[in-house]
Amino acid sequence: MASNAEKVAKFREMAKDKSLPQDVRNTYLDRANELERAEYEATKPKEKMAMAKGGAVKKATKAPAKGAVVIAIGMGKPKGKTMMNKGGMAKKGKC
DSSP states (O other), X not given: OOOHHHHHHXXXXXXXXXXXXXXXXXXXXXXXXHHHHHHHHHHSOOOOEEEOGGGOEEEOOOOOOTTXXXXXXXXXXXXXXOSBOXXXXXXXXXX
16 A cells, blocks of 8 residues: 555656646646645644734734733833834934
8 A cells, every 4th residue: 555645646747647638637636635635634733823913923822811910011102202103214202
């Protein structure tokens, strides 16, 4: 019995045969993709990932336990105009 990797290689090689109709070649490629997907699903990590702003992936965080105290520092509005203003350069007072 051939392993999945050998079957995938065989299907991809058969799909390169130009004498076969395009539908048959596509079927071989579909079978190879199905085998690869099944292998991936069996070995992929079970850990959940969450999307962060900008598309970066970070680990999903759990909510704090009931009765836990959460301290948020720096959550208020900044004093003065030290933040980016309408997409321009960061301003610190008058330049």
